[in-house]
Amino acid sequence: MANRNFLGPSGVVLGKGEFWALTLAGFSLFFGTWALVAWAGWLPANLLPSPLAVWDTLVRLWQQPFAGHVYADHLLASIQRFLMGWALAVGIGIPLGLLMGWYRILDEIVTPLFDSIRFVAPLAWVPLAALWFGTGIGGPLLIIFVGSFAPCVISAYRGARLVEPRLVEAAQTMGASGRQVMQHVLVPGAMPSIISGLRVSAGLGWQSLVGSELIVVGAGLGYLMVQGQGNLATNIVIAGMIGIGIVGFAIDVVLRGIEAWFKRRWGQA
Amino acid sequence: MVGVATVASALALWWLATSGLRLLNPLRLPAPHEVWTALRQIMGSGYAGATLWEHALHSLGLVARGFLVAVVTGVPLGLLMGWSRRAEALINPIFLLLRPIPALAWIPLAIVWFGLGDTGKVFVIWLTAFVPSVINSFTGVRNVDTVLIAAARTQGASTAQVLRHVVIPGSMPMIFTGLRLSLQASWTTLVAAELVGAFFGLGRVLNIAGQDIFPGMILVGMAAVAICGAGSTWLLGRLERRVLNWRAAV
Secondary structure (H helix, E strand, C coil), X not given: CHHHHCECCCCCECCHHHHXXXXXXXXXXXXXXXXXXXXXXXXXXXXXXXXXXXHHHHHHHHHCCECCECHHHHHHHHHHHHHHHHHHHHHHHHHHHHHHHHCHHHHHHHHHHHHHHHCCCHHHHHHHHHHXXXXXXXXXXXXXXXXXXXXXXXXXXXXXXXXCHHHHHHHHXXXXXXXXXXXXXXXXXXXXXXXXXHHHHHHHHHHHHHHHHHHCCCCCHHHHHHHHHHCXXXXXXXXXXXXXXXXXXXXXXXXXXXXXXXXXXXXXX | CHHHHHHHHHHHHHHHHHHHCCCCCCCCCCCHHHHHHHHXXXXXXXXXXXXXXXHHHHHHHHHHHHHHHHHHHHHHHHHHHHHCHHHHHHHHHHHHHHCCCXXXXXXXXXXXXXXXXXXXXXXXXXXXXXXXXXXXXXHHHHHCCHHHHHHHHHCCCCHHHHHHHHHHHHHHHHHHHHHHHHHHHHHHHHHHHHHHCCCCCHHHHHHHHHHCCCHHHHHHHHHHHXXXXXXXXXXXXXXXXXXXXXXXXX
């Protein structure tokens, strides 16, 4: 099995040693090219700082405030804003999707409305969000909400539709109340789909957060980057991108962990 | 039937809340006739430096360019990584590093590198669509049934023939899934990039309308973004049906 894992469709068998050597080469290629271009002076340092310069900037931003706060505060501001917007999308989207999956009439009412605004790119809500809720906390929250809402609704809806009607009927025949059916049959049945929807929506929500911070707020990683860009400080811009990448990665890892935990608990999904 | 009724009643509610009963401040939500006025203004004399057609065509052109470059560069790379474990081992680290960074986060860097003109926008759209193109082509190749490849081999097919007749057609459905996702994402990126700074385009319309506190024009801009996004997705769907028409026969 392990061996088959290293067999590509081309039929070439790749040994573990060769795999790691190539992976290492890939990482070195990336950082090597970057460092080479920066150090050789092919691009001016204010366009592309070297990897070490970016690292120094990160260390410095950790201690000295830039754009009003130290790095950790920007990071926390972004994470907090993301969690609030995403929680709102999950809290409204999942129940709505489940209800749409169970009650045909709700499905028929909501789906056309949903479809008619689905294609409005989340970031296109920015001016309206600023008008309605200001640029402080409400505006960005609406953007994150809009960005992550659709996958929540769709995954819960699909999950509810995938529950076998026979299971519901069986539970009802055995005298389960409406609440019991919901709690013991429908929600667990829809869970695998919901969990994978959560991952998609968190990714999109994080992305929308970055977009909204580039445009409307006064703290957070996106804001840090915009301020860096305004000062032509590419090292600060890249330092912001690294933070965004790490948090985005961490969110995905956590949700993958939850997904794996659910799979173990409720059998295969 | 219910669908038409709900959309109609939502529109009626909108009219009632804004013009009919004046429940909402027109600076928060414009009345239908204000949106109509804004639409006529931007279609006729123009707004934010151009008419609606010019803004929309400009945005469409940027998305088309960035998206095409991403497909042309991303799909072959993904196919290569899917086909060869060696290429995968070598190239995957770069994706591990770049993939968690959303394309939107590249916008400030793109502005420093390329300024506020078209190049920076094509660059971020390329980034948006490139990663899903690579990943889905890669997954597509890996999902091709190895028995089919072995069968083609046994019958004496060369590597080029296996690629041409088995691997690439087999990964097409997955590739198109990636393209559909990345096309939608491209529009989000473009709007964000144009909101951050641009001379033309639908995002520019939204930006100026936001600054002017012109809610009617904001809604026109949002609707235009939605129509362009839906229209380009529809075009891609037609292309997909043409390319994948063999699937119906299977």
